[in-house]
Amino acid sequence: MAEANGDAPDFTAPLANGDIDEFTLADELADGPVVLAFFPGAFTxxxxxxxxxFDDRLSKFDDIGADVYGISVDSPFALNEFRDQNDLSFGLISDIDKEIIDAYDVRMDFADLGVHGVAKRAVFVVGADGEITYEWVSDDPGVEPEYDEIAAAVDDTA
Structure with a gap:
C-alpha cells in the first residue's frame, strides 16, 4: 500500500502521450519529482x-522540475483521444490491468452503477528518491484535490 513517507510502488504501463509509449516510474524519477494524479474515468x-x-497549472510544476501524469484504467487509445479533445500537454498512464490502482490502494467500485475497479480520485507526489512525500485520496469522486497544496508539496519535494 502506498502512503506518505513510504516508498512509491514502481510500475511499468502504457503511456498515452500522443503516441503510446512505455512508462516506468523509476525511470521518470531520474528527472525529478513526479505527480501521479489518479482519476476514475476519461470523458467524465x-x-x-x-x-x-492540472494542464492549466503545468507551468508551476515545470518551473519546479516536476512532471505530472494522470492515471486511469481507461485504454491508452481512449486516453489519447481524451488528451486530444482536451488539449492536454502531459501524458496519461493506462492502468488497464488495474495493477497500479491496487498497488497504490486506490481502487473503488460504483456497485450501484455496475462499474467495478476504477481509480479513486487521488494524488501522490513522489520524490526523485522514490519516496511518497504527499498523498491525497478521496472516497468521493466528485471532490477535486487542492491544487495549490499539491504545488506546495512538489515545491517542498524538489
Missing amino acids: SVCTTEMCT
Missing part, C-alpha cells in the same frame, strides 16, 4: 475538469 465531467486544471 469532474475528471475532465481535474485534468484540464
Whole structure:
C-alpha cells in the first residue's frame, strides 16, 4: 500500500502521450519529482475538469522540475483521444490491468452503477528518491484535490 513517507510502488504501463509509449516510474524519477494524479474515468465531467486544471497549472510544476501524469484504467487509445479533445500537454498512464490502482490502494467500485475497479480520485507526489512525500485520496469522486497544496508539496519535494 502506498502512503506518505513510504516508498512509491514502481510500475511499468502504457503511456498515452500522443503516441503510446512505455512508462516506468523509476525511470521518470531520474528527472525529478513526479505527480501521479489518479482519476476514475476519461470523458467524465469532474475528471475532465481535474485534468484540464492540472494542464492549466503545468507551468508551476515545470518551473519546479516536476512532471505530472494522470492515471486511469481507461485504454491508452481512449486516453489519447481524451488528451486530444482536451488539449492536454502531459501524458496519461493506462492502468488497464488495474495493477497500479491496487498497488497504490486506490481502487473503488460504483456497485450501484455496475462499474467495478476504477481509480479513486487521488494524488501522490513522489520524490526523485522514490519516496511518497504527499498523498491525497478521496472516497468521493466528485471532490477535486487542492491544487495549490499539491504545488506546495512538489515545491517542498524538489
